[in-house]
Amino acid sequence: DTEVTQTPKHLVMGMTNKKSLKCEQHMGHRAMYWYKQKAKKPPELMFVYSYEKLSINESVPSRFSPECPNSSLLNLHLHALQPEDSALYLCASSQTTGGSITDTQYFGPGTRLTVL
Amino acid sequence: AQKVTQAQTEISVVEKEDVTLDCVYETRDTTYYLFWYKQPPSGELVFLIRRNSFDEQNEISGRYSWNFQKSTSSFNFTITASQVVDSAVYFCALSEGTGANSKLTFGKGITLSVRP
Numbered sequence: 001d002t003e004v005t006q007t008p009k010h011l012v013m014g015m016t017n018k019k020s021l022k023c024e025q026h027m028g029h030r031a032m033y034w035y036k037q038k039a040k041k042p043p044e045l046m047f048v049y050s051y052e053k054l055s056i057n058e059s060v061p062s063r064f065s066p067e068c069p070n071s072s073l074l075n076l077h078l079h080a081l082q083p084e085d086s087a088l089y090l091c092a093s094s095q096t097t098g099g100s101i102t103d104t105q106y107f108g109p110g111t112r113l114t115v116l
Numbered sequence: 117a118q119k120v121t122q123a124q125t126e127i128s129v130v131e132k133e134d135v136t137l138d139c140v141y142e143t144r145d146t147t148y149y150l151f152w153y154k155q156p157p158s159g160e161l162v163f164l165i166r167r168n169s170f171d172e173q174n175e176i177s178g179r180y181s182w183n184f185q186k187s188t189s190s191f192n193f194t195i196t197a198s199q200v201v202d203s204a205v206y207f208c209a210l211s212e213g214t215g216a217n218s219k220l221t222f223g224k225g226i227t228l229s230v231r232p
Contacts, residue, residue, distance in 0.1 A: 042207055042222035043161070056219065088159055104151070105220060107161035 003027075004108035006091050012114045015081060021111045023074040023091030032074040033105060034066060035090040043090055049074060050096060081115045088112050118143045120210050122223035129198055130231050137193045137226050139208030145169075150184065150191045151209040151220070161207070167191065198230045 004025045013019050023032065031050045035043035048056035049068040063085075065077040074091055092105040119142040129135045141150065152164040165175060167184050175182050179196045195202055208223045 040225075042225055045219055048219075090159075090161065092161075104163055104166045106163060107153075109158065109160040112159070 004091055004093055004106055006089075006108035006111050008111060009109065010112045010114075012116060013078065013081065014116050015083070017081075018077070018079045020078065021076040021089055021091075021113075023076075023093075023108055024072055025093040025106075025108075026072055027093065027106070028071075028095065029093035029106075030071060030096045031094045031103075032068060033092040033094075034064075034074070034076050035092065035107075037088040037090055037110070039087075047076075078113075081113075083115050086113055086115045118145075118148075118210050118212050118221050120208050120221050120223035122206075122208055122226050124226045125224070126227045126229070128229040128231065131200060132197050133230075134194060134196050135198050135228065137195075137206050137208075137228070139191045139193065139223060141189050141191065141208070141210045143189075143210060143212055145212045147212075149211040151211070152182070152191075152193050153207045153209065153222075154204045155207065155225070156204040164193075195228075198228075200230050200232055203228060203230045 007022045011019060033048050034046040036046055037043045045058050046060045047054065047066045052068045052071055063080050067075040067077060088110045090110045091108045094103040094105045121140045124138055127135060148169045150167045153161045154164055155161050165182055172184050172186055181194045183192045191208060205225045205227050207225045210221045
């Protein structure tokens with residue numbers, strides 16, 4: 001089973017709202033990722049968690065706040081977003097080997113976010 | 117820095133035609149991994165194949181085949197007897213190194229349209 005689930009599928013929010021995106025996997029993977037994808041572009045890495053610790057932050061604005069409550073869950077808290085933050089947000093997970101992150105990343109279906 | 121080039125941006129074929137999607141990569145590492153992902157209109161990135169830099173053996177999986185040539189830094193993907201369900205955006209990606217901070221670099225993607 002290589003399933004990564006994401007909720008909600010669609011989200012519309014105003015610039016003053018606070019919302020959260022949720023990602024879940026039950027494959028025993030210890031690395032989890034957030035990507036942002038604009039239309040007709042490849043995914044862009046935002047954050048990486050390895051063994052529940054943040055290992056990579058790609059200089060993402062503080063209005064995006066990741067959280068990894070446990071090895072199966074990854075959240076992305078959103079606050080005071082801008083219209084240009086509208087995009088598809090993809091979560092992925094992979095099984096780390098010896099602390100390295102070179103294993104296959106399995107992606108969820110994404111959350112389509114619209115910021116008004 | 118690593119780089120992935122997918123020179124083709126859009127390809128349109130008629131059902132049952134064969135089609136090859138090109139991928140050229142640049143890396144200074146001797147250990148790296150190459151991937152192909154499929155992204156249908158629904159948005160989820162579907163893992164297709166992973167190949168490490170020490171394994172140049174070509175692979176066939178049903179109608180899909182991959183040709184990895186280190187001499188030309190290419191990892192091309194062929195779909196034989198294409199079907200309408202193959203219509204999607206296809207991304208080639210490169211992961212370098214074995215450290216905890218290794219990352220996946222995506223090409224810009226190729227939009228494949230298969231007409232009935």
